[in-house]
Amino acid sequence: MSAGRERILGGIRKGLGRGKLEGEALAAVEARLSAPARNLIPRRTALPTAELVDLFEKMATDVAATLRRVAGPDDVPDAVAEFLAGLNLPSEIKAAPDPRLDDIPWSKRPTLAVSHGAAADSDLTAVTAATAAIAETGTLMLASSAAAPTRLNFLPDNHIVVLRAGQVTGTYEDGWDLVRAAGALPRTVNFVTGPSRTGDIEQKIQLGAHGPRRLHIILVEDGGETGSS
Amino acid sequence: MQPTSHAFVENAHRALNDAQLHAALGHMKAGFQDKRAATIARMPEFEDLRDQGRAIKNHTLAHLDAYLERFEAKVTETGGRVHWAPTPAEARDAILKICQAAGARTVTKGKSMIAEEIALNEHLAANGIEPIETDLGEYIIQLRGELPSHIIAPAIHLVKEQVAESFYAHHTELDPKRPLDDARALTDEARAMLRQRFLAADVGITGANFLIAETGSTVIVTNEGNGDLTQNLPRIHIVIASIEKVVPTLEDSATILRLLARSATGQEYSAYTTFSTGPKRPGDLDGPDEFHVVILDNGRSALLGTPAQETLRCIRCGACMNHCPIYASVGGHAYGWVIPGPIGAAINPGLIGLEEAGHLPNASTFCGRCESVCPMRIPLPSIMRHWRERQHERKLSPGTVRAGLGLWAWAARRPRLYRFGTRLAAALLGRLGRRRGRLKRLPLAGGWTDWRDLPAPEGRTFQQHWAARRSGAGR
Numbered sequence: 123m124s125a126g127r128e129r130i131l132g133g134i135r136k137g138l139g140r141g142k143l144e145g146e147a148l149a150a151v152e153a154r155l156s157a158p159a160r161n162l163i164p165r166r167t168a169l170p171t172a173e174l175v176d177l178f179e180k181m182a183t184d185v186a187a188t189l190r191r192v193a194g195p196d197d198v199p200d201a202v203a204e205f206l207a208g209l210n211l212p213s214e215i216k217a218a219p220d221p222r223l224d225d226i227p228w229s230k231r232p233t234l235a236v237s238h239g240a241a242a243d244s245d246l247t248a249v250t251a252a253t254a255a256i257a258e259t260g261t262l263m264l265a266s267s268a269a270a271p272t273r274l275n276f277l278p279d280n281h282i283v284v285l286r287a288g289q290v291t292g293t294y295e296d297g298w299d300l301v302r303a304a305g306a307l308p309r310t311v312n313f314v315t316g317p318s319r320t321g322d323i324e325q326k327i328q329l330g331a332h333g334p335r336r337l338h339i340i341l342v343e344d345g346g347e348t349g350s351s
Numbered sequence: 352m353q354p355t356s357h358a359f360v361e362n363a364h365r366a367l368n369d370a371q372l373h374a375a376l377g378h379m380k381a382g383f384q385d386k387r388a389a390t391i392a393r394m395p396e397f398e399d400l401r402d403q404g405r406a407i408k409n410h411t412l413a414h415l416d417a418y419l420e421r422f423e424a425k426v427t428e429t430g431g432r433v434h435w436a437p438t439p440a441e442a443r444d445a446i447l448k449i450c451q452a453a454g455a456r457t458v459t460k461g462k463s464m465i466a467e468e469i470a471l472n473e474h475l476a477a478n479g480i481e482p483i484e485t486d487l488g489e490y491i492i493q494l495r496g497e498l499p500s501h502i503i504a505p506a507i508h509l510v511k512e513q514v515a516e517s518f519y520a521h522h523t524e525l526d527p528k529r530p531l532d533d534a535r536a537l538t539d540e541a542r543a544m545l546r547q548r549f550l551a552a553d554v555g556i557t558g559a560n561f562l563i564a565e566t567g568s569t570v571i572v573t574n575e576g577n578g579d580l581t582q583n584l585p586r587i588h589i590v591i592a593s594i595e596k597v598v599p600t601l602e603d604s605a606t607i608l609r610l611l612a613r614s615a616t617g618q619e620y621s622a623y624t625t626f627s628t629g630p631k632r633p634g635d636l637d638g639p640d641e642f643h644v645v646i647l648d649n650g651r652s653a654l655l656g657t658p659a660q661e662t663l664r665c666i667r668c669g670a671c672m673n674h675c676p677i678y679a680s681v682g683g684h685a686y687g688w689v690i691p692g693p694i695g696a697a698i699n700p701g702l703i704g705l706e707e708a709g710h711l712p713n714a715s716t717f718c719g720r721c722e723s724v725c726p727m728r729i730p731l732p733s734i735m736r737h738w739r740e741r742q743h744e745r746k747l748s749p750g751t752v753r754a755g756l757g758l759w760a761w762a763a764r765r766p767r768l769y770r771f772g773t774r775l776a777a778a779l780l781g782r783l784g785r786r787r788g789r790l791k792r793l794p795l796a797g798g799w800t801d802w803r804d805l806p807a808p809e810g811r812t813f814q815q816h817w818a819a820r821r822s823g824a825g826r
């Protein structure tokens with residue numbers, strides 16, 4: 123045990139006027155940690171599923187994300203290619219090597235160059251899969267894994283996220299439940315709400331400070347459940 | 352950093368005459384106040400969330416040792432390391448050691464008020480390691496050799512022309528004739544300049560908005576994405592956080608996060624909220640090899656059990672300074688230390704001592720707006736009053752104030768004399784201010800009336816009004 127540790131913990135106990143926590147008080151702490159309880163959940167998301175998806179779309183587009191609904195995974199290559207063409211961007215993507223994207227037939231769009239892996243500085247556009255989407259604030263939940271490297275979410279100028287309608291849930295707490303059910307907490311969990319922004323110069327909001335300039339969400343309406351992470 | 356809070360009076364005088372500063376601070380109402388009000392109006396449960404936020408932090412503070420121990424156990428279990436630093440010097444040394452062991456030459460930094468508190472940049476630079484601030488506001492003030500003037504908008508005291516001036520002066524490899532006349536061009540230039548620094552850095556240092564005891568996770572909340580590039584790209588990620596940042600569970604952080612962005616910038620949620628747990632895992636294609644958390648005390652544990660304990664609930668949203676008339680008049684630098692505004696006035700005496708920070712609790716009109724907007728319901732004015740009382744007990748307040756208050760206390764214990772005295776004063780002041788309803792100068796209180804007008808009494812005392820009211824009501 124380091125001396126610094128004992129000085130800090132001792133200082134805390136002195137301030138609180140007690141010794142090391144024990145007995146019932148310690149049991150209460152353990153209980154709170156082993157069975158995390160929800161606090162107040164705002165009513166905003168007490169909605170049927172279809173309306174939750176609408177709320178997610180409204181909240182996400184309110185903060186300058188763009189969103190396109192497509193019927194199924196087969197439509198994703200066209201949606202990606204058209205997004206890039208609309209901005210005069212090169213028809214090139216770096217996609218996460220993610221099984222959740224395996225049902226997307228990239229070959230349908232032969233002019234779209236697709237490579238897989240972590241993001242490099244030269245990549246202009248990333249495509250990743252969502253873990254969940256939080257309707258409350260239009261927030262994407264993106265959990266890391268060997269198949270979902272985090273850098274793709276931040277380094278390229280354009281970030282395209284493939285989201286299945288069945289992944290849209292109400293609250294952050296719903297998202298945590300999904301992640302907990304899937305096993306150990308992922309190393310990185312990013313909650314992403316719109317593209318990068320700053321108000322540091324005269325409080326005038328500019329998009330694309332250091333992270334992506336654009337966040338484009340492709341919402342696959344009939345993607346089925348893809349598993350949470 | 353070296354505090355200059357003892358010079359608050361001089362600092363404030365200078366600030367009051369700074370027209371450029373006032374132009375910059377003039378953006379605060381539309382930028383912060385109006386947006387906050389609009390977002391909160393869309394969240395009917397906001398007041399209940401505030402109650403819950405306060406309860407979560409009160410519970411955590413009452414069991415702080417147990418939650419920190421649990422946090423450490425979880426960090427260790429997930430492959431990271433916790434370093435305990437009772438003092439700023441110990442925190443600086445722990446960080447320097449990690450950087451030196453890695454042979455680090457450059458370090459990128461996400462915005463961290465704790466790093467400012469321990470004067471980390473100076474320490475790294477003195478030891479041959481270059482620290483690079485990556486938050487746009489922090490980057491600007493680092494170029495200018497200044498300190499942050501606001502906890503969430505470090506360069507709020509500057510206008511865009513000043514930023515352009517600094518970019519022309521420092522980015523000498525670029526065409527000196529390039530146009531830099533709007534925020535867009537400035538933001539793009541900073542983005543381009545910092546990209547290479549992100550990629551080349553050996554170590555990334557961030558602060559933390561929360562530490563999660565349940566999971567050993569650290570949490571950062573940003574809008575720019577700089578914090579994520581800082582912690583994901585280099586081989587080593589160091590988190591620096593103070594002891595009160597811990598909360599029990601992910602759910603508890605979810606509740607407080609509902610308060611944070613709304614109170615800070617008036618956003619529903621910040622662009623990026625990131626939970627990091629340990630170093631990269633086997634098979635991961637990116638992420639840091641090492642994950643360190645430095646936990647700083649620096650006087651905070653000594654506030655437990657005192658009236659100032661409540662300041663430890665602070666989530667550094669900045670709402671109190673965004674709504675403070677004093678802050679809006681003098682800006683953040685006048686406060687002379689890392690944390691300005693009402694929360695600075697309430698917490699700095701506990702962190703840097705009453706001798707140094709004694710002026711700050713007096714820099715208040717006690718209008719109460721700070722407390723009314725504080726998402727964690729910290730009673731800021733009464734904590735300032737607590738420090739004033741300590742200061743008075745220890746005879747640290749100026750002689751005129753002490754003599755005046757002493758005289759008042761002597762007279763107040765003699766009701767007839769008191770009534771006579773106040774009637775006389777009210778009548779006198781009422782006559783003096785009759786023409787404009789305001790008093791420009793007050794004898795012996797120049798420090799007060801030089802910069803604000805005292806509303807002139809109407810010529811009757813509170814007690815006379817009260818008596819008239821009572822008899823009126825009885826009729």
Ligand code: SF4
Nearest residue numbers: 665666668669671725
């Ligand atoms: S004291 Fe309250 S309002 Fe001020 S920064 Fe802290 S949490 Fe925000």
